[in-house]
Amino acid sequence: MKAEIITIGxxxxxxxxxxxxxxxxxxxxxIIGVDVLRITSISxxxxxxxxxxxxxxxxxxxxLLTGGLGPTDDDITKKTLVEYFKTELIQNKEVLNNxxxxxxxxxxxxxERNVQQANVPKNCKIINNSIGTAPGMWFEQEGRIVISMxxxxxxxxxxxxxxxxxxxxxxxxxxxxxxxxxxxxGCSESKLAEILENWEYNLPxxxxxxxxxxxxxxxxxxxxxxxxxxxxxxLIDEQIVTLEKVIPKLICGYDSDKLEELIGxxxxxxxxxxxxxxxxTGGKIAHxxxxxxxxxxxxxxxxxxxxxxxxxNILSVSKSNLDNxxxxxxxxxxxxxxxxxxxxxxxxxxxxxGIAGPTGGTEDKPIGTTWIAVSNKxxxxxxxxxxxxxxxRNINFASLTAINMLRKLILxx
Amino acid sequence: MKAEIITIGxxxxxxxxxxxxxxxxxxxxxIIGVDVLRITSISxxxxxxxxxxxxxxxxxxxxLLTGGLGPTDDDITKKTLVEYFKTELIQNKEVLNNxxxxxxxxxxxxxERNVQQANVPKNCKIINNSIGTAPGMWFEQEGRIVISMxxxxxxxxxxxxxxxxxxxxxxxxxxxxxxxxxxxxGCSESKLAEILENWEYNLPxxxxxxxxxxxxxxxxxxxxxxxxxxxxxxLIDEQIVTLEKVIPKLICGYDSDKLEELIGxxxxxxxxxxxxxxxxTGGKIAHxxxxxxxxxxxxxxxxxxxxxxxxxNILSVSKSNLDNxxxxxxxxxxxxxxxxxxxxxxxxxxxxxGIAGPTGGTEDKPIGTTWIAVSNKxxxxxxxxxxxxxxxRNINFASLTAINMLRKLILxx
Numbered sequence: 001m002k003a004e005i006i007t008i009g010x011x012x013x014x015x016x017x018x019x020x021x022x023x024x025x026x027x028x029x030x031i032i033g034v035d036v037l038r039i040t041s042i043s044x045x046x047x048x049x050x051x052x053x054x055x056x057x058x059x060x061x062x063x064l065l066t067g068g069l070g071p072t073d074d075d076i077t078k079k080t081l082v083e084y085f086k087t088e089l090i091q092n093k094e095v096l097n098n099x100x101x102x103x104x105x106x107x108x109x110x111x112e113r114n115v116q117q118a119n120v121p122k123n124c125k126i127i128n129n130s131i132g133t134a135p136g137m138w139f140e141q142e143g144r145i146v147i148s149m150x151x152x153x154x155x156x157x158x159x160x161x162x163x164x165x166x167x168x169x170x171x172x173x174x175x176x177x178x179x180x181x182x183x184x185x186g187c188s189e190s191k192l193a194e195i196l197e198n199w200e201y202n203l204p205x206x207x208x209x210x211x212x213x214x215x216x217x218x219x220x221x222x223x224x225x226x227x228x229x230x231x232x233x234x235l236i237d238e239q240i241v242t243l244e245k246v247i248p249k250l251i252c253g254y255d256s257d258k259l260e261e262l263i264g265x266x267x268x269x270x271x272x273x274x275x276x277x278x279x280x281t282g283g284k285i286a287h288x289x290x291x292x293x294x295x296x297x298x299x300x301x302x303x304x305x306x307x308x309x310x311x312x313n314i315l316s317v318s319k320s321n322l323d324n325x326x327x328x329x330x331x332x333x334x335x336x337x338x339x340x341x342x343x344x345x346x347x348x349x350x351x352x353x354g355i356a357g358p359t360g361g362t363e364d365k366p367i368g369t370t371w372i373a374v375s376n377k378x379x380x381x382x383x384x385x386x387x388x389x390x391x392x393r394n395i396n397f398a399s400l401t402a403i404n405m406l407r408k409l410i411l412x413x
Numbered sequence: 414m415k416a417e418i419i420t421i422g423x424x425x426x427x428x429x430x431x432x433x434x435x436x437x438x439x440x441x442x443x444i445i446g447v448d449v450l451r452i453t454s455i456s457x458x459x460x461x462x463x464x465x466x467x468x469x470x471x472x473x474x475x476x477l478l479t480g481g482l483g484p485t486d487d488d489i490t491k492k493t494l495v496e497y498f499k500t501e502l503i504q505n506k507e508v509l510n511n512x513x514x515x516x517x518x519x520x521x522x523x524x525e526r527n528v529q530q531a532n533v534p535k536n537c538k539i540i541n542n543s544i545g546t547a548p549g550m551w552f553e554q555e556g557r558i559v560i561s562m563x564x565x566x567x568x569x570x571x572x573x574x575x576x577x578x579x580x581x582x583x584x585x586x587x588x589x590x591x592x593x594x595x596x597x598x599g600c601s602e603s604k605l606a607e608i609l610e611n612w613e614y615n616l617p618x619x620x621x622x623x624x625x626x627x628x629x630x631x632x633x634x635x636x637x638x639x640x641x642x643x644x645x646x647x648l649i650d651e652q653i654v655t656l657e658k659v660i661p662k663l664i665c666g667y668d669s670d671k672l673e674e675l676i677g678x679x680x681x682x683x684x685x686x687x688x689x690x691x692x693x694t695g696g697k698i699a700h701x702x703x704x705x706x707x708x709x710x711x712x713x714x715x716x717x718x719x720x721x722x723x724x725x726n727i728l729s730v731s732k733s734n735l736d737n738x739x740x741x742x743x744x745x746x747x748x749x750x751x752x753x754x755x756x757x758x759x760x761x762x763x764x765x766x767g768i769a770g771p772t773g774g775t776e777d778k779p780i781g782t783t784w785i786a787v788s789n790k791x792x793x794x795x796x797x798x799x800x801x802x803x804x805x806r807n808i809n810f811a812s813l814t815a816i817n818m819l820r821k822l823i824l825x826x
Binding site: 016282 | 430432451468603613689698712773801802804
């Protein structure tokens with residue numbers, strides 16, 4: 001099946017918002033074998049929406065729209081679709097109920113605009129919005145599917161994942177596609193490509209590989225296309241087994257695994273607890289860990305120690321180490337890990353201390369210099385890294401690297 | 414003048430790359446009064462490029478292409494444009510010289526592909542690439558401009574800034590455009606629209622409004638279009654003054670301001686320091702604050718207190734309050750704020766305690782229930798919120814709401 005994505009909103013055309021929705025949608029559609037042939041961003045104008053859908057019809061079986069479903073007057077997608085599909089709005093009790101629940105939870109009260117959001121086109125299937133007020137709409141006409149979703153990324157992703165993607169995956173009559181993604185950590189893209197050159201050369205013809213660099217992780221996506229699903233799965237599995245032999249130390253997960261989820265599962269499995277002491281990562285590690293539901297079972301919390309006095313007074317880092325080696329040092333980061341582990345009475349601890357930038361570097365310790373330590377009762381492991389110049393990236397890299405070091409330490413046991 | 418941006422590359426259509434070029438180009442064109450009417454992403458295929466340019470001609474005076482100018486076989490934009498404009502390639506000495514200089518600077522040697530990059534279409538103006546090897550191309554035909562640039566953001570931006578934008582600005586005979594964005598916090602989109610209904614109704618015709626919801630913030634964008642830049646600016650400024658009277662408590666910033674940046678500036682201005690005690694936000698507030706370069710000047714750090722024992726033992730929250738009211742309560746969150754403020758010896762503190770979900774809710778305290786406190790030496794302010802069911806959103810909302818409560822407390826002084 002072929003798709004076009006149309007994003008609606010002046011904020012994209014004036015460059016105020018970067019359209020990240022399309023990349024996410026395209027990548028998810030790709031996985032279920034739906035090819036995205038074009039992505040178009042247009043303004044909140046009826047004529048433009050009409051023209052864009054008409055154009056897309058020449059190209060695509062599935063047309064996905066995002067944006068313009070909010071409750072305010074500049075949101076015109078719903079009424080435009082009503083006109084396009086020559087239908088009318090009717091109140092949907094289920095949607096109204098959903099909106100009421102949503103509004104009540106927020107201790108707010110229903111207003112006219114909320115009620116209007118429950119009026120939906122008569123001839124479409126409604127897609128429930130479990131985390132917002134604007135429902136999605138699924139139209140079918142002349143064998144073509146037109147889907148309209150909110151532009152808010154959270155809401156769009158929830159709708160795609162819980163309903164749209166599973167339904168489209170069943171309809172997709174393409175030749176079979178099997179994807180498997182391997183997450184690697186600790187090696188650059190070009191280095192990884194070098195290590196895997198021989199393996200890649202010997203791959204069966206039906207399998208292709210893509211290197212997907214993300215901050216802190218390189219993902220390796222294997223795609224097999226062909227007739228028989230079972231055979232493709234077998235071929236992919238064989239390659240995974242081979243890869244696990246070629247780069248055993250670099251592989252840290254599979255598919256949509258997140259490192260913070262993996263270490264959560266490991267800590268639960270081993271019945272262990274964790275605390276963190278963060279300097280340069282400034283709370284990002286704790287944020288990643290607590291973004292996982294259920295993390296309170298193994299995560300006690302942590303200390304963000306931006307100043308030396310906190311490192312010394314709360315984390316009990318030795319003053320002489322701070323004076324002699326500086327905050328960004330093996331001695332101090334190890335002291336931080338041990339300090340927080342004892343203070344929070346946990347089995348494991350992570351600590352970071354570095355220069356995130358863009359200022360603060362010296363000749364001796366340039367921007368990006370980062371010490372990371374992980375520890376348990378019997379051992380402290382620490383390592384120095386020199387990341388780049390970009391503050392946000394450095395914080396990301398350091399956080400994921402630290403979580404991966406913890407993963408390795410847990411697996412050692 | 415009206416423009417369309419066309420980005421060329423399969424990596425965008427499979428969702429591997431987020432198209433950030435278009436937003437940048439659109440925003441720069443907008444400033445010089447060029448309206449972007451559509452953004453289209455297409456694959457590296459001749460037919461698609463032909464079709465996209467033909468489509469754009471119906472809409473735009475200026476068509477800007479990015480991508481597909483590299484030295485490898487999948488880069489087909491240049492040869493496609495040669496065919497489209499029925500011209501031929503000729504070697505350009507200046508470009509060849511530029512490429513040679515570039516290759517020498519990288520301590521490499523010229524190869525066949527480098528030489529081919531100096532072959533350019535006969536009937537176009539060449540745009541120098543001062544930081545890469547692929548030159549840009551500027552075609553004019555039937556009063557329309559077609560510009561082709563590399564997809565590498567650095568190179569594209571350099572070409573736009575040093576040549577394309579200045580030339581287009583001179584040609585732009587459009588009416589002027591003035592934008593101003595107001596950031597609001599603490600009110601839903603539909604509620605805000607209700608409050609502003611009367612104001613919106615009385616707006617001058619040349620001004621339009623868009624509501625842009627983002628997690629934790631609603632942005633209100635005012636756009637004025639007309640002949641005279643000065644007059645438009647004056648009209649917009651008048652509306653900002655009115656809005657500041659209508660929703661004084663909701664406005665928390667302007668244009669590209671971020672809340673975490675705003676409180677950073679405020680703390681520096683008042684020479685004050687900050688610490689945080691986070692339970693349900695799990696490090697997100699600290700992460701937002703430390704994402705700002707220079708935050709170590711005012712941010713001492715904080716405590717992530719996921720467990721009750723940490724709240725009691727490290728933050729000195731009273732055990733009887735924890736027992737009597739539970740962790741998610743006014744008493745405990747105020748105790749946390751005061752505890753961390755004293756422990757870290759800072760002027761201000763933020764504390765959060767809530768049920769981020771998706772599990773852990775009770776009838777009394779449903780998922781999303783969150784207590785937030787901010788404090789200084791003379792006062793503790795706390796407030797209860799009930800956000801939604803989505804863990805990630807709740808963490809986001811709570812974090813931005815907390816930072817905004819701090820902003821208000823600082824401004825009270």
